[in-house]
Amino acid sequence: MEKVKTILLNKGVYSDNDAEAEKLRRELKKDGVFLINVMSSPGAGKTTTLISLINRLKTRLNVGVMEADIDYDIDAVRVAEKTGCKSVQLHTGGMCHLDASMTRQGLEELGYKGLDIVFLENVGNLVCPAEFDTGAHLDIMILSVPEGDDKPLKYPLVFRKCGLVIINKTDALPYFDFDMEKCRRNILDRNPQAEVIPVSAKRGDGMAELEQFFINKINGKEKT
Amino acid sequence: MEKVKTILLNKGVYSDNDAEAEKLRRELKKDGVFLINVMSSPGAGKTTTLISLINRLKTRLNVGVMEADIDYDIDAVRVAEKTGCKSVQLHTGGMCHLDASMTRQGLEELGYKGLDIVFLENVGNLVCPAEFDTGAHLDIMILSVPEGDDKPLKYPLVFRKCGLVIINKTDALPYFDFDMEKCRRNILDRNPQAEVIPVSAKRGDGMAELEQFFINKINGKEKT
Numbered sequence: 503m504e505k506v507k508t509i510l511l512n513k514g515v516y517s518d519n520d521a522e523a524e525k526l527r528r529e530l531k532k533d534g535v536f537l538i539n540v541m542s543s544p545g546a547g548k549t550t551t552l553i554s555l556i557n558r559l560k561t562r563l564n565v566g567v568m569e570a571d572i573d574y575d576i577d578a579v580r581v582a583e584k585t586g587c588k589s590v591q592l593h594t595g596g597m598c599h600l601d602a603s604m605t606r607q608g609l610e611e612l613g614y615k616g617l618d619i620v621f622l623e624n625v626g627n628l629v630c631p632a633e634f635d636t637g638a639h640l641d642i643m644i645l646s647v648p649e650g651d652d653k654p655l656k657y658p659l660v661f662r663k664c665g666l667v668i669i670n671k672t673d674a675l676p677y678f679d680f681d682m683e684k685c686r687r688n689i690l691d692r693n694p695q696a697e698v699i700p701v702s703a704k705r706g707d708g709m710a711e712l713e714q715f716f717i718n719k720i721n722g723k724e725k726t
Numbered sequence: 727m728e729k730v731k732t733i734l735l736n737k738g739v740y741s742d743n744d745a746e747a748e749k750l751r752r753e754l755k756k757d758g759v760f761l762i763n764v765m766s767s768p769g770a771g772k773t774t775t776l777i778s779l780i781n782r783l784k785t786r787l788n789v790g791v792m793e794a795d796i797d798y799d800i801d802a803v804r805v806a807e808k809t810g811c812k813s814v815q816l817h818t819g820g821m822c823h824l825d826a827s828m829t830r831q832g833l834e835e836l837g838y839k840g841l842d843i844v845f846l847e848n849v850g851n852l853v854c855p856a857e858f859d860t861g862a863h864l865d866i867m868i869l870s871v872p873e874g875d876d877k878p879l880k881y882p883l884v885f886r887k888c889g890l891v892i893i894n895k896t897d898a899l900p901y902f903d904f905d906m907e908k909c910r911r912n913i914l915d916r917n918p919q920a921e922v923i924p925v926s927a928k929r930g931d932g933m934a935e936l937e938q939f940f941i942n943k944i945n946g947k948e949k950t
Contacts, residue, residue: 659820
């Protein structure tokens, strides 16, 4: 097993999380680090998608990963083993989301200097993580086919907040009543600026397009 | 479309939610109403499972349903149309969970007197709803096959709290790497008292056993 640190996060002490997030975002930008906050329901395939994506990106970029969970140790080890990337496990101590102060604690333990891109895998939850700015330069989410094409209607905030919606498990499309075009419309109704990329992280479909999305973000200096 | 009330809930004003939940539980018991709090991830099939279950129960029991969502109106209408049961839609106004005071507001709008059993479909979220006692006599959860057999390890509290875990979408078992026996062990490790019933609400598999579980609860006077 790879050696992976596990960090028990302290609850944020800053009353103004938005200001703290903005400060962190500026500091990271100065250091040339692009931080991506990844949100999804439990079981949408965050870790599998990240492993597949990182294995494509790592030849061109220095990648780091922070895996947040309420209380679990396996994901960061799995990412480290399967990608060889710098990885830490964050325990939220039961908290349902991450804020900017918790993200900063994770980044300090990870050691982010010299990295081009850091993925923060948030707690599996479509509600609370959307309410807290982590300091990321880009919020993205993963919706999986078995969850249904109506989820943008039921959890509007997370869809409004995300610049990229990955629709995962497209290999399962034949077995579920999921209308891709309807889902895309539901997403764009909530957030006309969202990019939508369908993938099967398991089978590899769509992963080249997803890789290119991130390469463009970094090379095009599209950092916000 | 059926006429279904939509209620915007006010945040609980009681500092001691546990005491308020206990009070509600006692009052409902006195009125002969059995309240069931249904939790799951987004897209696990709560509404589809409830519709299938209620259509089996309604010939023997008077059933009511409360559908909680952050901001969405379709589920309660769907339940009312497909079952003919008393149904209300609860809007949590962005809140990630229900507490006992919010549950009481819903019950009052539903009009619960004369009902034998009321299902409360909680917000789709495996984290926060598990932390708040709604006043229900039984907490249950629905885990779906595409979410993975490791979820009891990642979200232990909700599994510890539930007297029944329904494993839904068993029709999708051939397409996912889901080990039913491993999942059952993961659940029972967290909660040795949990009943585990695999079903396909879409296809009907396991629904007779699920129906019998609730009939036994009501007839056996197993109300706690």
